[in-house]
Amino acid sequence: MHDFLETLACGACGREHDARRIHTVCEACGHSLLPRYDLDRVSRAVTPDEVARRPRGIWRFRELLPPVAGSDGADLGAGDTPLFPLRRLGRRLGMSNLWLKDEGANPTGTFKARGAAVGVAAAAALGVRELAIPTAGNAGSAWAAYSAAVGLPIHVVMPVDTPPPIKAECAAYGADLTEVDGLISDAARIVGERAARHGWFDASTMREPYRVEGKKTMGLEIAEAFDWKPPDAVLYPTGGGVGLIGIWKAMRELDEMGWLKGPPPRLIAVQAAGCASIVHAWEAGAATAERVADAHTIAPGLRVPLPFAHALVLRAMRETGGTAVAVGDDELIAAMSELAESEGVFACPEGAALLPALRRLLEQGDLEHDATVVLLNTGNALKYTDLVHAPEGSAT
């Protein structure tokens, strides 16, 4: 066994909760719970070399995950996504160390698979009988896939304007799908009500303690890929912000275990100009963010009026010397084409947003041209083909 999980500690007030039982948020203050491990024991139990030699996927890092691997469900192969240099774009930008981590290679085509793999396995292991999740889209299909794999019923609630391929995925996986004429925040309200009424487990972002652990594996993989000397900066498209918190948590844990050979990367949140709660808070020097009133962007994953764990997102940025950038929808659509044409990467609009953000940071002197920078592309654009220009094929 590899149970190094000690407790679930509130990210705000620190109160501890029994990790052998199912929890949502802190019983005392209502903030997010973060799993805490006996890192001293982990660092004696496993070495970087051992982790590197295990079969691919997130469970290579099982000592830093809840002890739920090997449960009945298939893991579908989340994690160990490609990380490669963007040579042509790098030259164009005058950068020598520009990288892309392509989360589109995950099951269901997005980084959401990491959180779902761990979240669903934990829910199943802790006796949950039925799941419910509000989503901007991709978390819904990822949780639907993993729920199907373990045989748990799931109720997914998403905005009616979510891209059709994502709805088709949910339907194929047999999820009970509800479309709401509103945003993810409206979906969250409906899930909260129905979950309370029917006894479903509410797996909303950062109101469930294990999804962040799955996302954490992105940080573990990035550190490992650079031989435990993290890159200078990671640019991250920030909707709910779980991945950013996860990477921060990964670096803290690795540092405490003595595996890191350098400081954590600067965590840089990229948002859409029409939905930029974290950017506004960052620019105001605030420790918490405010809900965006008229949230709008064509990037579904960025259409989150206020991340539930906004204070943790801002803390992760502050502690790593990060920053925040907002980009326009026109910029991120243009970037989808630029990434595809110049690097052969068909990035989702959320991931493509990182490219104009990077240009801005370089122009402003917020990033050096010789910095080692990772763009975290969160998904495959196959779900968003309506956003790229129509085929220009000629008929014959």
Place this chain on the structure above:
Amino acid sequence: MHDFLETLACGACGREHDARRIHTVCEACGHSLLPRYDLDRVSRAVTPDEVARRPRGIWRFRELLPPVAGSDGADLGAGDTPLFPLRRLGRRLGMSNLWLKDEGANPTGTFKARGAAVGVAAAAALGVRELAIPTAGNAGSAWAAYSAAVGLPIHVVMPVDTPPPIKAECAAYGADLTEVDGLISDAARIVGERAARHGWFDASTMREPYRVEGKKTMGLEIAEAFDWKPPDAVLYPTGGGVGLIGIWKAMRELDEMGWLKGPPPRLIAVQAAGCASIVHAWEAGAATAERVADAHTIAPGLRVPLPFAHALVLRAMRETGGTAVAVGDDELIAAMSELAESEGVFACPEGAALLPALRRLLEQGDLEHDATVVLLNTGNALKYTDLVHAPEGSAT
């Protein structure tokens, strides 16, 4: 350097061709050329343990690939796709060792990325200035992606009824796309004519010697995953059949190097009933196949009237004790839902076809229930969402 490539030998007449120059088919007899390595030297130069410790992706096996890695283009992360047990389906079928290798995790969402990664890199290294490719769809988008990554112009010709997301991919990658009112065989004719006229390199299936080397890595990974004792059978959806030939070639090379601890897997070709040239030939006991007159199936990748390398496909099946199965379109559509609902795998129609084929083989006694069987799902269903039932979501 790791240049262990000795020659390009014709798969039919054996004639050798200089591997330092660009070639299409055999100058003597017009059949496919197969790269041949100095396997003796390879087996002295590298060990299975070394290969396992290298960074993920097809180039882990670089001694068994043309010496073109590290060229300027990004590799986009092809290969090292997930391989996991199908536990729930296995129980349903009374099987204890049923596995799925999910090629949907590749760049561009299909196994075609492996062939394109090696084929485009080889073309670029050998001085090709402009590429052209006929395709049923996915090879086109994969070659377009890799061509974009190395900055080579590419002309893609595909049937007009190819799924729209695939056309959108090609357009995004900046490919010159021509749609033809016909099949891949009609596209091949057009590419042949235009390539001759304009001096483009014709990268048609098995008329180009390196694509099969990329596909070969599927076989290398499968052997490695089972600790070099190959599974009893691999079921493979057979359009052009390059992957099947590639897996066969992988096993032969590994065997000659002394890495294999058991016989190669039985290679089982699965086709659509409306386009089953290989199945017809197999059932007739023939060494070559005949063109299907009225080729039709809703699975674009199986809509190949006659694989160019049909004789090699049949030889690979014969030498491994394989067999061939045809399934109906209704069966493969139903299998898409069954795989998604029971295992959380959203397989393309070609990959889903393997499930009804497997049932038939078990029923007929052609496969034992305790056999170790790998279903090779060639791609992600996100390009085919029109084939799954419409979302059943309720509006709120």
